[in-house]
Amino acid sequence: MKxxxxxxxxxxxxxxxxxxxxxxxxxxxxxxxxxxxxxxxxVDVTVMxxxxxxxxxxxxxxxxxxxxxxxxxxxxxxAELELGWLPPLLQNARNPKIxxxxxxxxxxxxxxxxxxxPTNVTRAAGDVHALGNPHFMADPIxxxxxxxxIAQSYSAIDAANAAxxxxxxxxxxxxxxxxxxxxxxxxxxxxxxTIVAYHDSWPYFGHRFGLNIDIFLEPKPGIPPSPSHxxxxxxxxxxxxxxxxxxxxxHDRKIAxxxxxxxxxxxxxxxxxxxxxxxxxxxxxxxxKLVASLAAALK
Amino acid sequence: MxxxxxxxxxxxxxxxxxxxxxxxAASPAVPNPAASAADVExxxxxxxxxxxxVQTLQKQVKEQQAASEKNNSNPPVLxxxxxxxxxxxxxxxxxxxxxxxxxxxxxxxxxxxxPPPVNANGTxxxxxxASVTSTVSSTDTGSSLxxxxxxxxxxxxxxxxxxxxxxxxxxxSSERHLDRLEVGDHDPQQRGFSGRNxxxxxxxxxxxxxxxxxxxxxxxxxxxxxxxxxxxxxxxTTSLPYGLQVKGGQFFDAFGRVNPTHPHTWEFADSPLxxxxxxxxxxxxxxxxxxxxxxxxxxxxxxxxxVKNGRGGTAFSFRNPGDTGFFYGRMTIDRxxxxxxxxxxxxxxxxxxxxxxxxxxxxxxxxxxxxxDTGPNTHTQIYGAxxxxxxxxxxxxxxxxxxxxxxxAMYRRFEAGRGLDDTFPVAEIFRDWGFYSQVLWGFKKGxxxxxRGDYLHMDHSLFTDDDMxxxxxxxxxxxxxxxxxxxxxxxxxxxxxxxxNAFLASRxxxxxxFQFEFILGAHGAHKF
Numbered sequence: 001m002k003x004x005x006x007x008x009x010x011x012x013x014x015x016x017x018x019x020x021x022x023x024x025x026x027x028x029x030x031x032x033x034x035x036x037x038x039x040x041x042x043v044d045v046t047v048m049x050x051x052x053x054x055x056x057x058x059x060x061x062x063x064x065x066x067x068x069x070x071x072x073x074x075x076x077x078x079a080e081l082e083l084g085w086l087p088p089l090l091q092n093a094r095n096p097k098i099x100x101x102x103x104x105x106x107x108x109x110x111x112x113x114x115x116x117x118p119t120n121v122t123r124a125a126g127d128v129h130a131l132g133n134p135h136f137m138a139d140p141i142x143x144x145x146x147x148x149x150i151a152q153s154y155s156a157i158d159a160a161n162a163a164x165x166x167x168x169x170x171x172x173x174x175x176x177x178x179x180x181x182x183x184x185x186x187x188x189x190x191x192x193x194t195i196v197a198y199h200d201s202w203p204y205f206g207h208r209f210g211l212n213i214d215i216f217l218e219p220k221p222g223i224p225p226s227p228s229h230x231x232x233x234x235x236x237x238x239x240x241x242x243x244x245x246x247x248x249x250x251h252d253r254k255i256a257x258x259x260x261x262x263x264x265x266x267x268x269x270x271x272x273x274x275x276x277x278x279x280x281x282x283x284x285x286x287x288x289k290l291v292a293s294l295a296a297a298l299k
Numbered sequence: 300m301x302x303x304x305x306x307x308x309x310x311x312x313x314x315x316x317x318x319x320x321x322x323x324a325a326s327p328a329v330p331n332p333a334a335s336a337a338d339v340e341x342x343x344x345x346x347x348x349x350x351x352x353v354q355t356l357q358k359q360v361k362e363q364q365a366a367s368e369k370n371n372s373n374p375p376v377l378x379x380x381x382x383x384x385x386x387x388x389x390x391x392x393x394x395x396x397x398x399x400x401x402x403x404x405x406x407x408x409x410x411x412x413x414p415p416p417v418n419a420n421g422t423x424x425x426x427x428x429a430s431v432t433s434t435v436s437s438t439d440t441g442s443s444l445x446x447x448x449x450x451x452x453x454x455x456x457x458x459x460x461x462x463x464x465x466x467x468x469x470x471x472s473s474e475r476h477l478d479r480l481e482v483g484d485h486d487p488q489q490r491g492f493s494g495r496n497x498x499x500x501x502x503x504x505x506x507x508x509x510x511x512x513x514x515x516x517x518x519x520x521x522x523x524x525x526x527x528x529x530x531x532x533x534x535x536t537t538s539l540p541y542g543l544q545v546k547g548g549q550f551f552d553a554f555g556r557v558n559p560t561h562p563h564t565w566e567f568a569d570s571p572l573x574x575x576x577x578x579x580x581x582x583x584x585x586x587x588x589x590x591x592x593x594x595x596x597x598x599x600x601x602x603x604x605x606v607k608n609g610r611g612g613t614a615f616s617f618r619n620p621g622d623t624g625f626f627y628g629r630m631t632i633d634r635x636x637x638x639x640x641x642x643x644x645x646x647x648x649x650x651x652x653x654x655x656x657x658x659x660x661x662x663x664x665x666x667x668x669x670x671x672d673t674g675p676n677t678h679t680q681i682y683g684a685x686x687x688x689x690x691x692x693x694x695x696x697x698x699x700x701x702x703x704x705x706x707x708a709m710y711r712r713f714e715a716g717r718g719l720d721d722t723f724p725v726a727e728i729f730r731d732w733g734f735y736s737q738v739l740w741g742f743k744k745g746x747x748x749x750x751r752g753d754y755l756h757m758d759h760s761l762f763t764d765d766d767m768x769x770x771x772x773x774x775x776x777x778x779x780x781x782x783x784x785x786x787x788x789x790x791x792x793x794x795x796x797x798x799x800n801a802f803l804a805s806r807x808x809x810x811x812x813f814q815f816e817f818i819l820g821a822h823g824a825h826k827f
Contacts, residue, residue: 050656050693057698059691060827061659062599062651069542069593084784088826092601094593096538113409123785141403145410177404184402204409222697222783224744250696 022158024073025098027082028055029273030137031075031108031146033283038151038168042161043073049082051273052249056127056222060085068093071104073153078107079114079134103156108146112136115203126220135272138205140176140183140287147172175284183291184209190298196237196265197246198225198256201272205290213246217255225255237263244297246270249277266297459503459511460821466496466563472810478521479766479802480795480810482575485518485562487812494519496562498530500821509534514561530561531584542593551584552645553591553603554665555685555707558582566703566739566747567775568791568812572755573733576767577681577711579615583667585643599651599661608636609643609669616679616713617643617669627729628763629718631672640678643669651827661687661827674716674726683709689827698825701741708734715763729758729768745782751775766802771795784822789814 022043026032032047039045046067049058068074068089076082090098097104114132121130136142151169155162191210195202198217206213215236219229236242237259245267247256256267270290271277280286470487474480478488485495495518502512514531533548551559557574574582587607594600609617618641619626620633636642649663665683670676684707691701713729733755741747753773760768777791795808 052693053691053695054697057695057825059659059689059698060825061653062649062661062827063653063659065593066597066599069595084822084825091537092593094537094539094542094544096540099538111410123783127783136409139406139409141406142409144404180402180404207409208406250694252696 022072022154023070024075025067025071027074027076027086028137029275030143030283030286031077031106031150033274033281033286034143034147034172035073035075035150037172037282038147038165039154040164040168042158042164043154049273051271051275054250055081055272056084058082058085060089062092064089065092068098069095071095071098072157073104073106073150074098075106075108075150075153077109077134077136079109079131079136080129081134103153106146106149106153108149109134109136110149111145112142115207116200126218127222133200133203135201136204137283138202138272138287138290139208140180141208142204143283144173144176179284179287183287186291186295187211190295193298194240194242195244195246195294195298196233196242196259197270198248198251201248202246202270209291215240215242217245217251217259225252230255230259234259234262237265244268244294246294248272268293268297270294457503459501462500462818462820462822464496464498464500464561464563464816464818465494466814466816468493468495468568468815469813470810472808473805474795474803474808474810476803477810480808481569482572482580483562483570484580485516486569486575487814489521493521494523498561498563502821504537505534508536508538510537528581542595544591545588546591547588549584549586550589551582552605552607552667553589553647554578554583554645554667554681555663555683555709556687556705557707563816563818566705566737566749566779567751567777568789568814569775569793571707571735571751572753572771572773573707573709573735576755576757577616577709577731577733578667579613579619581613581615583615583645584613585609585611587643589645599649601649603645603647603649605645607643607645607669609641610636614643614669616667616671616681616711618672620672626671626673627713627715627765627768629673629715629723630720632675632719633672634675641670643667657693658688658690659827660689661685671713671715673718673723674714677714677716677726679711679713681709681711683707687827697744699741699744699746701739703739703741704737705739706734706736708732723762725762727758727760727763729760729763731755731757731768745780747779747781749775749777749779764801766800769798769800769802771797785818787814787816789816 021041022039024035024039024043024045026035026045026047028049029047029051032045035043035045048064048067049055071093076086096102099105100107109131114134114136117132118125118128118130121128137146147169151165154165158165187209192212194212194215195206196215196217197213200216200218200221202213205211215233217225217230217233219226225233242263243265245256245260245265247253247267248270253267259265260267269277270293271280271286274280274282274286276286277289280289466485468487469492470477470490472480472490475490477490481488487493488495497517497519499515499517500513503510505511511534512531513529513533516528516530518526518528520526529549531548531550533546533550535546536544539545553559555574557565557571558578562570570580570582585607587605589603589605591601591603594602607614610619612619612622618634618636620631624631624633634641645665645667647663647665649661651659651661653659663683663685665685667679667681667683669679671679686704686706688704689701690703691698695701710732711729713731715727715729717723717726733753735751735753737749737751739747739749751774753775755769755771757768757770759770773793773795775791775793777789779787779789781787789812791812791814793808793810793812795810797803797806797808799806
């Protein structure tokens, strides 16, 4: 009896704690970082995917159901990146607050024009996303739009703190605007250079800073590099004088190194997610690091 | 508004250009009135670069205008060339403190309909009818399958997801009658080729309150004629409060880990012995209703309770008249439900904990209680326990590498009556039990190695001699290659240890299966 009372009080306590702060769940660490910037100490943010793992294949761990069940806000990409694992979690969470269309659901891709929307979907082309390339957060201008979307969601749910969220958004916007000058200037000398990536995660980053990140170690999205494809890539790299190969934490670095040693290019550790590589705890720090390490490699 | 912004940007840039232009012209004039050739050259270069800057800016303004006009009239298209935005950042910023940003900080080509600025009340959040008009994904509201087939090209505009899964096997075995050896209906059932499981799956949101799912299996029997099974067809609620969900129709029972899943998601080419012999060759499934509740505790906990008719071959240990009117040697009584206890009740509880960031366990306990057809008042109880442990690398690519250990144990108490009109000499109570344990190791992207041990104990009886009631065990090893998540090739070796009996020729049987599978259309999201 005493035990059950204790459990009851613990449950009540957690319920009250949840009321004090907005309970925010983000599917991916980049959304999580922006969600923290906007929410400050008024929100508790939990992130599902680890910054070092492949966001296409995250385990639908049952603990995520617990997080989703009590969430006030869910931030997901809405562009099929999490399609392999989010739907069954939502089905089990049964939380009407985070249904699509409710203020508690932020689908980050809403209002974003996605790149490389296939005109014809066939899986012969590999793991192609029918709605377009979902790795859009690498463009800081898009990140601002997502931040605004998040601020509006928070304000709609927690109207008392709307001014706070709005101020945080303005601050984020100003930071990005100022940083864009820095980033733009740092990468300007390398305009129109070609860069090789393991997977096609960087078209938005390339588009923003005028880089052609359009040769991939994967022969097709999601298909592991084959020796014959690698030969082809190396030839292309030599022809286009490619100086950098972008590799994310979960990719096989050895393959990139093979291509690098054959061409004299440098392997650059990149991550779509804050925390995926060292010293990148926030979104801004992440782009800082990506720009700096890419500029260093291209020099 | 947009136009105004560009004009402002352009004029700001011009102002800097002017300032820069004035500076070098004035400064050399004071210390050295006679300008040297080098000075002239420097000036010329600066003027030239400034001219270029102005030209680029003009070009940019034009392109932006064109782009914004295009955006207003045309479907979304990204500009092919990213050049214009970058060009503006050319000269190093002048010391003027009020210089406007030169690197563009907005881009209407990528952010299409950015939500309007929020006001203090947050009332401008677009809450109107986004769920109806949203182009993002109106069909995947909590649905369990992914990416629908699109008949007309890109987009996500179907009311339901459709998929087809074809699974085949090539088998060889030292036992001639593979159908007596293999316990599952979708397992390889003969030497040579089998096509035991081709399924069509449909799913989608029914309306704002329900979602629907149907799974129709086409099966080729050993004579290559096609049989149809309505494996599953159910609706379930999507928006009940308090973490409740109600499901109704024909569906697999939530008993353990293998039973509720479709054969193509299994990690071995055949069913575990204990599943095939205690729950039945087709698994425990049938018509009924189920309620489930996610318990509001800080860990994952779910309680499930189903009520089923519990009749026929898919309720194998319950009111099952048997294929030929016999079950465990007894002539069966194919009876209607006369009381509540003739229905089948299937409760389950499951809990999950994270041992660390990369390790998760899930433990479950299930039960199935009902009557059987071997007597007018005979009952069956089945109890099950299951454990799943999974480790996945923090740097997983495509979900690899991982290690997964799964074990299920079951116990069945079966009251075998004397059959129709007491034609069988005795009534008996069978206490049967068994388990399997399997470890899967995804050692490289797309590659999984597995090993499984099976044991089944069937209560010995002097009176009942049935090939379904053999105590036996098995060891299996396999290697699976998933070229992508939509195809699979699997090689499996089984060694069966059998009791001496009249049904199978030898006591040790070796079998090798080569299984191949493909999926078209939607692919089921991976449940844990």
